Amino acid sequence: MIREGLQTLVDWGKYGFAVVGAASNGREAVEKHAALGPDLILIDIRMPGMDGLQAIEEIRKTDAVCHFLILSGYAEFDYAKQAIAHNVDGYILKPIDEDELESYVERISTRLQKQSEQQLNAEQSTMLLREEMLQQLAAGKLDPNLSSTQELKTLLGAPAKYYQLLLIELYSREHSLTMNATLKKKLAEIVEQKQLGFVFSAEPYVGVLLKDFLLQNGSREQMKQWIEECCGARVRFAAAASDSVRDPGELQNWTPAVRGLLKQRFMLQGQQIHLASLFLHGKQSEEPIQSEAPSIDSLAQKLYYMLDIGSKDGIDKALQEASEHICAYDISEQFVKSSWAQLLTIVLNKATASNPGVSVQEDLSMVTALYLAHHYDEMIDQLRKRLSDLAAKIGKSDSLSVMKQMTDFIERHYSENIKLETLADLFNYNSGYLGKMFKNYTGEHFNTYLDQVRIQHAIELLQEGLKVHQVSERVGYANVDYFHSKFKKYKGVSPSSFKSVSGKPASE
Template sequence: MDDEPMIRQGLQTLIEWERLGFEIAGTAANGKDAIEQHALLRPDLILIDIRMPVMDGLRAIEGIRQSDPDCRILILSGYADFNYAKQAIVHGVSGYVVKPIDEDELESYVERASQELGLRKDVGSGLSERNASLLREELLQGLAEGKAQLDFDIPSLFGSETSLAGSRLLLIELYSREHSLTMKAVAKKKLTELIEERGLGWVFSTEPYIGLLLKNGPWLRGDMTPIRETLEETCGDRIRYTAVAGPPMKALTQLPGASSEAKARLRRRFLLGSGKIYNSQASDENGAKAKREPLSIEEMAQVLFYRVDLGNGHDVLQQVDEFAEELVRLGDSEQTLKSNWAQLLTLMLNKAAAFHPQLSLKDDLYMVTRLYLAHHYEEMLDELKTRLTELTAKIGGTDSSGTMKRVTDFIERHYSEPLRLETLAELFNYNSGYLGKLFKSHTGESFNTYLDKVRIEQAIKLLREGHKVHQVAERVGYANVDYFHAKFKKYKGVSPSSFKSGAEK
């Protein structure tokens, strides 16, 4: 139904209606005419425009729905308006195609309507190929969703019962950065053509996934190369996929269970990779159990900042991989992982900004917002590694004068924090006992003595600036002011207050 004669005429030849099981019963030039034609012809499918004279398409649909709730209605409109689409959904339309009309998109909608209408036909002898295809999809979709019974003539749909022995279910999640509303329908059509052409199995829909019942054959062994290549050809550069395969089945009665397992794993798609086929019964993505007590988010942020500040890019990347596993153990949902990483990185960047006020790290906060754009954990981690490598190059303190010089420089920068020899040993990839010996050989003092002296010298500067003793103690890394007094007197022979006058005694 369209007010433009050329469009009405063009629609009659744009797609092969008879091949899809339809014949053109009539046309109408406005909404009122459409209601009258519907009452006279009672069609299974109506294509209608929104903007028409006398009565618009939405009012016409409302009128048709009063007497016919089952007719499939497809809107063709030059207006990509959400309000129109929302009203159309209320009236139960089958699709909303924006002009200029894309032939593949229109055919996908019409084919779906044909399948839905074909589902109501009885299974009889001598099924046509078209009807067999529609009924086969109904059966597979129903089984995958736990709604169908095996009351179909299996040999007429699949060739024979034995042809299904060893078959496997493959569930595919498709997604695109362009978020096209018709992307899945167009991809399913192409996948169906390729799968049938190559004799690999049968394609069906089970929202929000595309299902594929794979025939038993060499393509089910190894990495399923023919299947993977078919998926890649279907998706091209614009569409991405993740797929999960169920175990081999002896009969179709096992399909509901296989579907349940595959869907359970696909719900954790964030932890899976793009462009890969997984088994539904694979080992847990959480990996091996933690070898030690997991760190808190705050502790992870501190360690990651140390790695970045030391300037060793390789160590930074290793640390990201280690924390990636720990954070999965803390919570493996997409929302939890992104939230925990965002918190960790924000804390780390705040520490970096505080220790390096001369550097502008504002742009580096962008890495936090980028987390939420990732479809998969591995691509999120790849993005993080790139950004952290850049940050390490910007603020990292690499030094060619040797490890001990780097250790002492690190202490000079972080003396106010709860430093321990074991922490530095882990950061510099040393055994703590061995590092302690190297440190004393290089400085002539133990690690703890060297740290105390650095803190006391910094305390003297702060005391001479007029700060109170308890404030100075906290600022240089001593939580207990009495302990600070004892340390200060041990190394200087006098109390901290002796330096407040500005002259050492």
Template sequence: MFNVLIVDDEPSIREGLKTIIEWEKYGFKVIDTAANGRDALLKFNQLRPDLTIIDIRMPGMTGLEVIEQVRLEHGEGRFLILSGYADFDYAKRAISYSVDAYLLKPVDEDELIEELQRIHISLSKQVELKLRNAEEDHYYRAHMVEEFLFHDSEHGNIESVVNLGLSWNSYQIILIEVHGQAIGESLYINALKGRLIEHFDETEHGIVFSAGSNLGILLTDVIDREDQAIRLYAELSEMMEECNGLVYAAAGPMVKEIGEIGISYSGATELLQHRFLFEHKRIMTTDDLQTMISHFGNKPDVSQSDEIELSDKLYYALDIGSKDALWRVMEEIEQRIVSIGRSEQSMKSLYAQIFASAINKLSNSKTERNPILQQYSSFITEVYQQVTLKDLRQLTIDHLSRLVEGLGGMSKDTVLKQMIDFIQRNYNENLKLELLAEVFNYNSAYLGKLFKNYTGEQFNTFLDKVRIEKAKDLLLEGFMVHQVASRVGYANVDYFHSKFKRYVGISPSSYRVMEKD
């Protein structure tokens, strides 16, 4: 649909032209009218109509003078002149201004429609040509950027850089990682690329190009402040709303020469590699990288014993059904995993291993829990599908909250009764008072005193006695001494032997012989 401005000093002519023609039928829309030449110039500058139908004789400023001024200021504009005078001189001047038609008043409806149809064809071809030229221009500009980035063009063709409008004061690369959900990600990328080209190339704010599975923008206006990073991210997110897609973007450092844009590209690439740990809704900048390196880098790796301890804590928190304990443990797991500064996949893998180990222990401790726990096997798969640490955290909160609720949540028993029940069910684990104190959020020394006052025995003594009582049953069932030691939580058989003799008064073998006799 092409826009039309009608200019005539006679109100009846202006209103008559608006009503006698079915404008939309012929691909036009009247957007406004003007009563004189000066009003026409003002509205032309504001509205930039595709076609102006203008009276040739008006008081103050003639139609030809309006056309002449428009040509001087804008160099373009399509005009159809109306005149009540069959004056050859006017016609000659109109032709010199390249008007599209010259019609005499009173206007013949059929003649006007014929001219509108002809002008519509011409305007359509003009739009098609502009689009084709814009596409070609974008292709060459994007191709040159890709040449500098990916084909070792250290200096490039300086003449082409100037001709294509790439001779800027500064340059900065923005890299965009796209994530889709409903349809193939390539469709998301193509949809976003079209919007980016329209937003940046056609407004001459940047050049959009392809960068592997990502998209890139070579910006003319450098992003170096947080408010700019927030604003650009909001623009990118808005472009993807219709496609239900997610974007993550990073800005490389600013450079002064187009031959140095590879430096900016490398900086943006390194930033995107840390996208998993970045939680702000804005473009990542080089300052963010320094912050993350100083916060997360140079920390010792998580050892196997650390992994076991973390999974044990998670298991304990799940077993006692305390959400408060659970969130404390999950926060510790997250901080510990993130602090090692490894790759996204490595962090996810370690996270999944800890969770799987805790769930397996929980399942083995009470078989009646299995129907509830089986539905959480899919959680491990979902861990690897999360795009950021923030997403993974929310996934964990949702799953574990439902799991604790499904298991019955926190009982009404006291902490000490829960500890005793826990020990009696998990005597074969490597139980430590310090670990349980962390789960229950107590000082270990204070919890030890409470435990002794409640049971009359030290924590380790109570645990030993539970284990020895279970060992008696296993010995009478026919298990070998070393098997019994392992089953009740003693890794060293000699240590088990000394403990058994201490509490029972005789060796495990003697006990079995005596009880069978």
């Protein structure tokens, strides 16, 4: 009856309390304390099995902060002395005085509120200090005299066997100023709830200090999924992680490698967590291995030829070769993009000049898309697709025989410096074998066939009124004397014999 009356005797909610349980004896009180963890217990002295003082003594073994109000009909001083020894808040005699009880409850409520505020302030101070130290750690500016002290480890909570630093860079077409704050808040809810470590600001990155959650195999994939969920569909990320260490202070030694890796973000694969240790151990070259700048013109010529014959495999091969040459010289985003833009412009100008169906606008959109790419592999994949589509549009049919494609190619490019080796590379044949196939198909050696095509076009140009030196250059002979000798060899007369007279073509 008294227990039920106590629940309504005081307006518990007024003082911030809620009644969470009741027990009929001391042993049950100890069990319910363990299960419910209350802030205040009202307890009688005389109870069967275990009395109130024994119950308080048992509870004090595990809880030094719980508040107690003793209710008793016994006023002996010995009980009061024992209650004081157990650090109780009040000793109320039965019958219970309602005002006295409420006065005690109000005082305890005030103390609890102050303790709560102090605890909150202490937690906030700890969070701010931990955030500041983790920021210094991620920037490589943590005081070396402090990095291995107990203070840092205390701020990180329960000790761990391994610690690991993760830095995340976010980027988006929308350039939202709140991206980092949003990721920090959402990822912290996951990481800190699972007690895996701490999430902090490490501008321009979001940092994560992980405890006993090594980023390898499945755990790295799990962290990637959490980051993607927190970022949403519109925000992209690239992340780099240190190796695992035993002492959190040692993470500062990894800071330059982790930050250096993110500076190469354009060359990294997006939506992935990259391990700095793999890069340090030579699995990714950070330095150029080629001292001479790549020949953009020759790389562009090869790519254009592949485009011209409509070879998707050839386009892939030419893109791969160009990629190797450019990246071997310099992997900075600015150099790589400007080199590819230059190469692509040459290719598209050639394609536009020989194919009226290719618009300048199409050229511009392809180059613009190149500059907007966030990652190198995405840029190359995009180029491959766009060029393959263009090859299907302007390239010559793959269904034609290789020999027919070769003769058509010569007809289109006779004025350029093409060689049998050029076509062997284009069509992926051994040059000696291809030369024999060509001789069997045309009845002429490759160079002879090329000369004859050039001479035939030279005659057409001469009859249009062009001068001999102009014609020589137009059909691919840089030296006029050499052109004369070739012309006379095949036609038996000099080029001038075919020049038009008064607008009428000369006869042979």
